[in-house]
Amino acid sequence: MNEVARDALNPTTSHPAVRALVLNGALPGDEMLGPVEEVLLSLLRDTGSEVRHYSMRDVPLAYCQGCFECWTHSPGLCKTEGDAGRELAGAIIGSDLLVILTPITFGGYSSEIKKVLDRSICLVQPFFRRVNGEVHHRPRYRRFPATAAVGVIREPDEEQERIFRTLVERNAINMDSPATAVCVLGPETGPEHLRHRLDTELAPVLQRLAGRVA
Amino acid sequence: MSAPRALLLVGSARPRGTGNSEVLGTYLLARLGEGGMDGEVHHVSHYQRPERERALFEAVDAADLFILSTPLYVDSLPYLVTGCFERLAAHRARVQGGTDPRFFAMVNCGFPELEHTRTALEICRVFARQAGFESAGGLGLGGGEALAGKPLESLGGMVRHVRRGLDLAAEALLDGQPVPEEAQALLARPIIPSRLYTLLGNIGWRRTARRLGTSRRLGDRPLP
Numbered sequence: 001m002n003e004v005a006r007d008a009l010n011p012t013t014s015h016p017a018v019r020a021l022v023l024n025g026a027l028p029g030d031e032m033l034g035p036v037e038e039v040l041l042s043l044l045r046d047t048g049s050e051v052r053h054y055s056m057r058d059v060p061l062a063y064c065q066g067c068f069e070c071w072t073h074s075p076g077l078c079k080t081e082g083d084a085g086r087e088l089a090g091a092i093i094g095s096d097l098l099v100i101l102t103p104i105t106f107g108g109y110s111s112e113i114k115k116v117l118d119r120s121i122c123l124v125q126p127f128f129r130r131v132n133g134e135v136h137h138r139p140r141y142r143r144f145p146a147t148a149a150v151g152v153i154r155e156p157d158e159e160q161e162r163i164f165r166t167l168v169e170r171n172a173i174n175m176d177s178p179a180t181a182v183c184v185l186g187p188e189t190g191p192e193h194l195r196h197r198l199d200t201e202l203a204p205v206l207q208r209l210a211g212r213v214a
Numbered sequence: 215m216s217a218p219r220a221l222l223l224v225g226s227a228r229p230r231g232t233g234n235s236e237v238l239g240t241y242l243l244a245r246l247g248e249g250g251m252d253g254e255v256h257h258v259s260h261y262q263r264p265e266r267e268r269a270l271f272e273a274v275d276a277a278d279l280f281i282l283s284t285p286l287y288v289d290s291l292p293y294l295v296t297g298c299f300e301r302l303a304a305h306r307a308r309v310q311g312g313t314d315p316r317f318f319a320m321v322n323c324g325f326p327e328l329e330h331t332r333t334a335l336e337i338c339r340v341f342a343r344q345a346g347f348e349s350a351g352g353l354g355l356g357g358g359e360a361l362a363g364k365p366l367e368s369l370g371g372m373v374r375h376v377r378r379g380l381d382l383a384a385e386a387l388l389d390g391q392p393v394p395e396e397a398q399a400l401l402a403r404p405i406i407p408s409r410l411y412t413l414l415g416n417i418g419w420r421r422t423a424r425r426l427g428t429s430r431r432l433g434d435r436p437l438p
Binding site: 115 | 228289290296297299300303326330337423432433438
């Protein structure tokens with residue numbers, strides 16, 4: 001963690017701890033994200049953040065049926081019960097920082113991440129608003145988490161990296177995210193280099209977040 | 215010699231016969247049929263069991279043209295399509311030496327601007343490259359909710375430009391050509407002007423809520 005972010009997030013100051021939610025979107029049998037997750041969690045905990053962590057492939061979660069009942073029938077709540085959908089939506093909106101850790105799949109998130117994001121539309125309202133001349137949904141809650149997306153890619157691929165960055169930025173508009181950071185990593189990155197990359201590239205979000213929770 | 219075959223995969227999780235993705239896809243398939251191409255429709259939600267999915271992948275391998283018609287979910291492809299594509303790409307990497315069908319994608323979204331569909335179409339292009347398909351391009355459509363799940367032929371002049379764009383796409387696909395930019399330019403024209411679309415959309419949500427008795431709860435914040 002660079003000095004500014006460390007000072008801003010240090011729990012010995014008057015700032016409350018950042019509530020970080022980490023969603024790991026590794027697909028079944030894919031261990032490529034393991035070392036990144038380890039460093040990421042350590043980095044967040046070193047800042048004094050309260051970290052909640054889900055490995056999505058182990059979480060029972062039905063897919064979004066596109067029925068929009070979470071907007072009209074039971075506003076703010078998905079009709080599907082008995083899985084982790086409501087818990088995850090609550091964890092997202094209750095966090096200060098949402099960290100999406102995912103293998104980059106065709107330039108986008110893995111299906112494990114996509115499943116939870118699709119189920120999170122209950123966090124916005126059906127009504128429309130305009131942002132930078134484009135129509136988007138109105139946020140349901142007053143406060144949404146900042147977003148940090150960490151994408152891991154097997155082979156360098158500029159096109160996929162560009163698409164991934166655009167996707168995260170566009171999600172941030174729809175989710176009314178106050179700050180966004182994107183980090184794209186290769187699978188062979190060593191722990192020291194990994195820590196440096198995450199520290200540097202996520203710092204802008206953490207610094208801004210620190211000011212927000214203070 | 216048998217007729218070329220097109221396989222349409224509908225990416226919506228909505229029940230059959232109710233989704234706009236199916237409306238757009240089946241219209242295109244009908245135009246391809248008029249040009250002599252056989253077509254079949256598959257719904258991705260049907261393929262949630264491995265043995266069923268295997269049959270789908272074999273059908274894709276055997277097709278000459280693989281078409282995806284899907285809604286946009288949270289700025290990209292829905293979970294069901296993303297998962298299907300992950301496994302289809304892995305399947306095609308294992309099955310070497312087969313044919314390379316052409317792949318064509320259509321993404322429709324509930325926002326009036328076409329721009330929202332761009333990222334999903336780019337994801338489709340990378341999928342085609344990685345899964346060994348020859349890309350035939352893609353089309354985005356904004357304001358898709360105006361179709362209300364009804365056949366394009368029944369919607370009259372309001373969607374004339376959409377039908378014309380899909381007709382051009384079908385002609386190009388039948389000729390083995392990439393879908394022309396003119397087709398996208400036609401679909402980029404709003405079905406309903408943007409401000410009217412959002413006004414009608416907001417009225418529609420309120421009307422639904424009134425019918426359900428949830429009008430006062432639409433802005434609820436039930437999560438902690």
